[in-house]
Amino acid sequence: MTSTFRHIALIGKYHTPSAAAPSAESSASLQRIAAHVRSLGCEVILDTQSAIYAGMTDYPSMDVDGLGKHCDLGLVVGGDGTMLGVSRHLARYGTPLVGINQGRLGFVTDIALDDFESSISSILQGEYEEDERPLMHARVMRDDVCVxxxxxxxxxxxxxxxxxxxxxxxxxxxxxxxxxxxxDGLIVATPTGSTAYALSAGGPMLHPSIPAWVMVPIAPHNLSNRPIVLSDAQEITIEVVGGRGDVSANFDMQSLASLQHGDRILVKRADHSVHFLHPKGWNYFATLRKKLGWNEGGS
Known part of the structure; x- marks a missing residue:
């Protein structure tokens, strides 16, 4: 088989070294995927933490930045949370990513683990659908200093x-x-994030091709404060001007535990986007139907 991609990064859902020992099932999954990709004539390189977690010493390993510089495709095994962390690191290198779902919902990790071989083989031969997702860049400013x-x-x-x-x-x-x-708070979400917390708070779903953010208040005091869709070409500024007790800011899974009155959060579109590759025939609406249970019991 002639592969479009030659150097394949394999990144798994791993715990910190202080966490419980890895499950045999998770380690076996990484071993199985690595062996399949190697059998197709590609070089497999694990990220360092995944290699340690899975006890895989028969493959080379690098940190995530090394993978971005060396590899031309990344296979991410886990759930959407795993993909969030990986994508933020690899976006700057333009490394396309493929998600193999070992989590629950899997909006962006859409290849089933039980049946990954045919999908991965086709993608490595250049048969795939491309999907570009924007990233946000956020800064917390305190007295004109970025903290x-x-x-x-x-x-x-x-x-x-x-x-x-x-x-x-x-x-x-x-x-x-x-x-x-x-x-109670405010959410500014990308089209990717519009199906996450923002959706639970009453916001709309945005198609990934729309260059926009959705801004959603959380339990607003004034019920006329409603979700609004905004162009992602403009910077959003959120200033903490009042309230009692602690106020926090969260950026995906990254947190700033405490904000002060007068702090400003500046949100703009990042310089880089994430590139996902999906199996041939993939489309966004099929993902929504499957993950949100639309048309259950229908045709």
């Missing part, structure tokens, strides 16, 4: 602490004042 900086693939969330009352936020879009909102 935290992160990228996010799903969302940026500002919310109240577990015991405090509502938080008051001042919102600007593209330098224009929008509103002051009193709520």
């Amino acid at each position: 935290f900086e992160a990228q996010a693939m799903n969302d940026v969330v500002v919310n109240r602490g577990s015991t405090s009352g509502m938080v008051e936020l001042r919102i600007e879009v593209g330098g224009h004042f929008v509103s002051n909102q009193r709520a």
Whole structure:
């Protein structure tokens, strides 16, 4: 078989060294995938932590940045959470990613683990659907000094602490004042993140091809504060202007535990996007039907 891709990164869902020992099932999955890809004539390189976790010493390994520089395709085994972390690191290298689902929902890890061989073989031969997803770049500014900086693939969330009352936020879009909102918090989500927390909070789903964010208040005091879809070409500024108790900010799984009054969160489109490859015939609406249980009992 002639492969379009030659150097394949394999990244699994692993725990920190202090966590419990890896399950035999997870290690066996990585072994099985690595052996299949190698049998197709490709070089398989594991990320360092996955190799340690799975006890796989018969394959070379690199850190994630090394994989981005050396490999021309990444296979990510796990759930959407695993993919979020990997994609933020590898986007800068333009490495396309393929998701093999070992989690629950799997909106972006869409290849079933039980039947990965045929899908991976076809993708390696150049038969696939491409899917580009934007990343957010967020900064937390305190007295004009950046105290935290992160990228996010799903969302940026500002919310109240577990015991405090509502938080008051001042919102600007593209330098224009929008509103002051009193709520439990605020979500700014990408099209990818529109099917995550933002959807649970009452926001709309955005097709991945739409260059937009969705901004969704969490339990707003004023019920006229509704979700709004915004162009991703403009920067969003969220300033903490009031509220009692702790206020926190979360960027996908990355957190800044405490914000202060006057802190501003600046959200804009990142310089890089994530490139996903899916099996031939994949489409976004089929994913929604499957993952959200649409048309259950119908044809």
